[in-house]
Amino acid sequence: MTKTLKCISPIDGSVYLERETLDIDAARSACDRARAAQADWAARPLEDRIALVRAGVAEVGRTTDRMAVELAHQMGRPVRYGGEFGGFDERASHMADIAKDALAPMVVEDSDKALRQITREPRGVVLVVAPWNYPYMTAINTLAPALIAGNTVMLKHATQTLQVGERLAEAFHAAGVPEDVFQNVFLDHDTTAQLIAERRFGFVNFTGSVGGGKAMEIAAAGTFTPVATELGGKDPGYVRADADVDAAVDGLMDGAIFNAGQCCCGIERIYVHESLYDAFVERAVAWVKALKLGNPLDPETTLGPMANVRFADEVRAQTREAVAQGARALIETDPADDGGAYLTPQILVDVTHDMRVMRDETFGPLVCIMTVKDDEDAIARMNDSQFGLTAAIFTRDIDAAQAIAARLETGTVFMNRCDYLDPALCWTGCKDTGLGAGLSVLGYHALTRPKSYHLKKA
Incomplete structure (x- = not known):
């Protein structure tokens, strides 16, 4: 039929x-x-x-x-x-x-x-x-x-x-x-x-x-x-203690929010060394607040609607559940947010891996930021996922990045960038990806x- x-x-x-x-x-x-x-x-x-x-x-x-x-x-x-x-x-x-x-x-x-x-x-x-x-x-x-x-x-x-x-x-x-x-x-x-x-x-x-x-x-x-x-993916980013904070914010937030977060390898979890956490979060909030949510046909718009209302509904549901469990949302509702496909980009902090927002794929303009103590802590949290497409490490130390990358359960590892498909490299994944x-x-x-x-x- x-x-x-x-x-x-x-x-x-x-x-x-x-x-x-x-x-x-x-x-x-x-x-x-x-x-x-x-x-x-x-x-x-x-x-x-x-x-x-x-x-x-x-x-x-x-x-x-x-x-x-x-x-x-x-x-x-x-x-x-x-x-x-x-x-x-x-x-x-x-x-x-x-x-x-x-x-x-x-x-x-x-x-x-x-x-x-x-x-x-x-x-x-x-x-x-x-x-x-x-x-x-x-x-x-x-x-x-x-x-x-x-x-x-x-x-x-x-x-x-x-x-x-x-x-x-x-x-x-x-x-x-x-x-x-x-x-x-x-x-x-x-x-x-x-x-x-x-x-x-x-x-x-x-x-x-x-x-x-x-x-x-x-x-x-x-x-x-x-x-x-x-x-699916739930791709993580890690900001080491030696990272360039401004570069990390620009790279990871673009990786999280561009295309209304609807990227296979979009960044959904960010782990920041405790010494840089406050500075990173402050600048990440400023980065998001500079976006203009609106009609995608308007050349001034930098963030359009999600592709379907049901996708936006899932992002809102994950956000509500996380906030109810103790997470904090750092971005106020945008005037252009209509409760439908037009969705306020959001940053959540005080999140835990017990929350669905840190386990299920979100596929929207929402990113969660956590503090970590060191590389060991970051590796454990990055691997604590059913998915494995990409992971990004922001650091000035390529030897450290390679050592961390070797232990990550993922298809691609980036250093000082994210959300990019290099056609000369194999695009692949593991686990539920x-x-x-x-x-x-x-x-x-x-x-x-x-x-x-x-x-x-x-």
């Missing part, structure tokens, strides 16, 4: 756009077309596939003004930040740059006796289930290397950012990528699960909630279809399978 997906704009609660989903037969047909197109696409020279992906990226870059406005309508990010093309281009370009080496055969022996090597073979049809919070950048993480590696791609974008999938398909098709090689599809959860269970895909990449990731793994159970997941390897050389390894050749010559 056909269903309708509706994108509700956080700006005013109106229906921004709606699309009908594919029924199961139409969805199967789309999968069949992708499978049929894959062999010819993989047979094209690697240089051709790289060139077509670069052309698709460039086509997206011609409409960045439109991108910023459309993202404001769909998920609330202020137009002053100009969309996502910078990171989108950086990630795609890096993966294109390293493709030849990353996909090259691993030659063990090439002698008069034998050729022994390991090649990288495309997995076939790749399903990309993309999230709404950074809808262009998260989609391109898998889209670009999957296509370059010789896979065909079906993109299922989040309901909140339905238009992004359409814009990506338009751009890549205009650049010359065949329509059956890259398809943007509208699917409901049940149809998606059924397609996975029917082994319609050679690889599934999912970015979203822990519950969504579990649903993907359940759907794939027994199919041996690899499922890569990037799920999920598993997988995105971008870098390892991203290509995930999107291909190894095939061994032992060719005896004599």
Whole structure:
């Protein structure tokens, strides 16, 4: 039965756009077309596939003004930040740059006796289930290397950012990528699960909630279809006694509040050495009070609404519970806070790890700050989480940072920065953040399978 997906704009609660989903037969047909197109696409020279992906990226870059406005309508990010093309281009370009080496055969022996090597073979049809919070950048993480590696791609974008999938398909098709090689599809959860269970895909990449990731793994159970997941986070930052306080405040508060806190690797817990705690909190409060909450279409706005009222409701619920248990909220309610999607950015102190706000993902403009005694105390608290995506350490001592990083249960460790995805490094996580390897050389390894050749010559 056909269903309708509706994108509700956080700006005013109106229906921004709606699309009908594919029924199961139409969805199967789309999968069949992708499978049929894959062999010819993989047979094209690697240089051709790289060139077509670069052309698709460039086509997206011609409409960045439109991108910023459309993202404001769909998920609330202020137009002053100009969309996502910078990171989108950086990630795609890096993966294109390293493709030849990353996909090259691993030659063990090439002698008069034998050729022994390991090649990288495309997995076939790749399903990309993309999230709404950074809808262009998260989609391109898998889209670009999957296509370059010789896979065909079906993109299922989040309901909140339905238009992004359409814009990506338009751009890549205009650049010359065949329509059956890259398809943007509208699917409901049940149809998606059924397609996975029917082994319609050679690889599934999912970015979203822990519950969504579990649903993907359940759907794939027994199919041996690899499922890569990037799920929740509760990322910590640690300000050591030797840190530059001003730099730490600017870096960590931006990591916590930018995009209304709706970042996979957003900072939600900050641990400050007791000698710097008062100064850090004072400056963090001033940093937040300088923000302007408002309509994201206004170029003066620095903080837009959350993408959906229900997301803002969860942040408010965690805040109320924490305050009832003894936490203190340091920011007064902003006049633009409407009790709906427009939410006052908040700092909580006097928090404990017994509070839900320090355990569950918040995914909003709220950060909790605690004092710690030393590195040992900080490491224990940073690791006291069910999640493990990134962690940030602010210090002048790189040796200390490396020693601390080695003991942290996380996918990425930053020093003197946070909330950044370096395409040359593997994007990965542990614990309830999920598993997988995105971008870098390892991203290509995930999107291909190894095939061994032992060719005896004599």
